[in-house]
Amino acid sequence: MQPPRPQYVPHIDGLRAIAVLSVILYHLKASWLPGGFTGVDVFFVISGFVVSASVDRLPPVGGWAGLARFYARRIRRIVPALVVCLLVTAVLSALFIPESWLSETSDKTGRRAFFGLSNWVLASTGNDYFSPRTEFNPYTHTWSLGVEEQFYLLFPLLFLAWLRAGRGRMLSLALFAVATVASLIYAVRLAGQGGQEIQAFYVTTTRFWQLGVGVLLYQAMALAGRFEPDPSARALNWRSPLLLLALCALGYGLWAARPGHSPYPDGLWPVVSTALLLVLLQRHPGGWAGRALASAPMVWVGKLSYSLYLWHWPVFVVFRWTVGLETGVTATAAVLLVLLLAWASWRWVEQPLRHGGRGPNTNLRWVLLGVGVLVLGAGLQSVLAKHGHHVSLSTVSRHPLDWYPYAKGLKREVPDCRVVESSLPVAGGQARLLERGDCAQGKGVDRHVFVAGDSHALAYNELLKRLVVAEGGQVRLYGSGGCALVGLQGWRGPNPGCEAYTANVLADLLATARPGDVVFLPGLRVPRLSDQYTTFDPAQQQAELESDAAVQGRAAEVATAITQLRPLAERGVRIVLEAPKPVLPSPPFRCSDSFNRHNPICAGGLTISRERMEALRAPVLASLQQVADALPGAQVWDPLPTLCPGPVCTPDHEGKPLFFDGDHLSGYGNRVLLPAFQKQLDAP
Incomplete structure (x- = not known):
């Protein structure tokens, strides 16, 4: 039974x-x-x-x-x-x-x-x-x-x-x-x-x-x-x-x-x-x-x-x-x-x-x-x-060449020239090597540029590829999210993973960079006002940036950076430090359409006054200048005048986005900055 x-x-x-x-x-x-x-x-x-x-x-x-x-x-x-x-x-x-x-x-x-x-x-x-x-x-x-x-x-x-x-x-x-x-x-x-x-x-x-x-x-x-x-x-x-x-x-x-x-x-x-x-x-x-x-x-x-x-x-x-x-x-x-x-x-x-x-x-x-x-x-x-971008209602998806720094439009713009991209092993990770392939323009400039930093270094992808196509030479790109060389935000707490990454990158730079080469060090060095998923209190961010802990932390990082970079500078390698770009109160890609423009993440607006941005980056800019002054031939390159020429820093220019989110450059932003970057490289 x-x-x-x-x-x-x-x-x-x-x-x-x-x-x-x-x-x-x-x-x-x-x-x-x-x-x-x-x-x-x-x-x-x-x-x-x-x-x-x-x-x-x-x-x-x-x-x-x-x-x-x-x-x-x-x-x-x-x-x-x-x-x-x-x-x-x-x-x-x-x-x-x-x-x-x-x-x-x-x-x-x-x-x-x-x-x-x-x-x-x-x-x-x-x-x-x-x-x-x-x-x-x-x-x-x-x-x-x-x-x-x-x-x-x-x-x-x-x-x-x-x-x-x-x-x-x-x-x-x-x-x-x-x-x-x-x-x-x-x-x-x-x-x-x-x-x-x-x-x-x-x-x-x-x-x-x-x-x-x-x-x-x-x-x-x-x-x-x-x-x-x-x-x-x-x-x-x-x-x-x-x-x-x-x-x-x-x-x-x-x-x-x-x-x-x-x-x-x-x-x-x-x-x-x-x-x-x-x-x-x-x-x-x-x-x-x-x-x-x-x-x-x-x-x-x-x-x-x-x-x-x-x-x-x-x-x-x-x-x-x-x-x-x-x-x-x-x-x-x-x-x-x-x-x-x-x-x-x-x-x-x-x-x-x-x-x-x-x-x-x-x-x-x-x-x-x-x-x-x-x-x-x-x-x-x-x-x-x-293929969703063909039906998407998002302007970001419909105009990827303007929003993303992937440089996919280069093939159409310069069909007779291409960028050869390869990976190079680096202890603890890898670097990307960008070189110009067969091009009708000829050989161009024989210049090697080393770019090392956090996600902001990776966001220069389109600018660097266009640089290679326009001038020739070679670009070696190192990038790891949250790990900028000379980040000046280490006072927020130790990060053993980033410390190991920067040590490996510096070792590779010392082994490969030669006199006349350029080492470009971009990075997010001021507090974010917005991330892709949230926003932050501007007053609190400013207060933290000016706190005693931040002042002491930046001073210690300045001393460390000078010690780490001096062997390169004394060898004749030119160090170029990136001054802070504008940071926006809201991420533009989240607020770019009628269906998301009133999302709470967009409540802070998409602009920041030039005066407020200058105040936010002033302590960091002074620290970067200390590093540059201590290293022979080193310079601070400031992209802010190009990205924010007026009294208000905006997320776009002539209807096209300069930034993807609250601080990373868009594809169009890369194209806007390229002439200024080339001018900096050509400066004596």
Whole structure:
């Protein structure tokens, strides 16, 4: 006789509702529910429990037929709504989201999401779940679907013995127990190692135990015959200690979980509490807790939970990129749009294909169709990502030659001349070597220019390529984000990675630079007023720049720079230090269109007065001049008069952008500065 098996129980949908609402609330405004991201942990436990129950309810089918049935059911449940959401997200991304540092991993994440691999992409980017690039990636939320889909690849192999009954059940339980414990041990191990937080959060090997707890819970209850409600038991109420313990643990986890401490140890609270609630409410569905979770609103939200989870994140991200998500009006509009899209997805995508008679008539055909749809969807997403600028509503995407310093327009402008680009190994990284290939203009100037600095050095890419085409010679470009040589902001705190980078670059310069060569040292040396994702208080930035710590720090860096650069200068290498360029209160690429111009990040405007900019850079300019005065032949090149010739520094010139974001040059800005830079190089 088969032991009793669970039928539909509405309180599970109620738990799903708690999980998805917690995640949505956290993503809407993290301070409202600081640990709400652990709602995903609740989902994992429920998924393990429910998928076990759904397989065990069906008549046993072994071999390939059993696997085909399992994967066909999973495909019908997951794939249709996922593919629709991912393709709509790809279209919205093409329309509204330009290429940038914030979005550089988005397309790859979306492409891998079709195959349940986005969690591994996110784990490899070096940006955790709580970083800006993650918040502006419309596919970030698919990491948890990737974990579940990878779990489903393993599940039938471990659950197969269970379906054979008898000793097979104990074998299956033992297999899941071993895998669950091993996953938990691995999660604990990574939690004890510094710098492993990103890996621990995303990868399936550290998350398997959360789904495994759900499976083991189902198996234990099935073996004990504990699925039928206990008619002799009293209904759970406020005096039920286990219920209070479970609810307090769940509430504590959703409130107190901390970034960088998931899935262990802060994932323990939602996992243990969810498992305990599943047991209690299965046996004692009566009482206030059962009635609350089984209420019509909670069940309705629970039934829509998959669609709500799919749609809430891309909607929120598109709002962040366009009108913003900070005000009550925009937040309300975003939530209403999520509800509408989720209901439409559930009504016309999920339900017809999951429960209706549409689609193939065999499990194998469903599997083949699902795989084909995923491959086709990924292909369409790739096409949209590659050619989206043709349909984009963003002026940045429509005019890439003006906004991005990639110098892609050179081929059309100078078809008979090209830049030969290669990589050179440097200890701790590499440098880019730019040389002129066969050109009709002849050999040109035999001058070697070494450019070393932070992302601002890399942002001179177009200027340097045009310099090579115009004059010949050779440019060696070193660049690492946040690591300027003579950065003059080291007083903010030590950065061992940058110290190692600058040491390696200086060693390479000493080994390769010869008399008559030029070493150009650009960099961000004043505080930013805006980043690609946020803005900063100008008064606070000015105060920090003038603080005693900053004054002392710059003095120490000046002395260090003179010591490091003197061997080059005494050899006859000309040192050119870049004076600070304008920094803008808002990033132009985020505020360039009618649909994003009123985003809160644009509230500070896009201009800065020349007087205010001069005051901001005065302390740094004085320090740079001290370095130049101490080195024979060294000079300070000031691009500000070219970029800001009037009393107000603007983000554009004659309708074209000078800057991409709050301080990096655009492609057009590179072209505007090139004559001034050439003049500086030719100066005696």
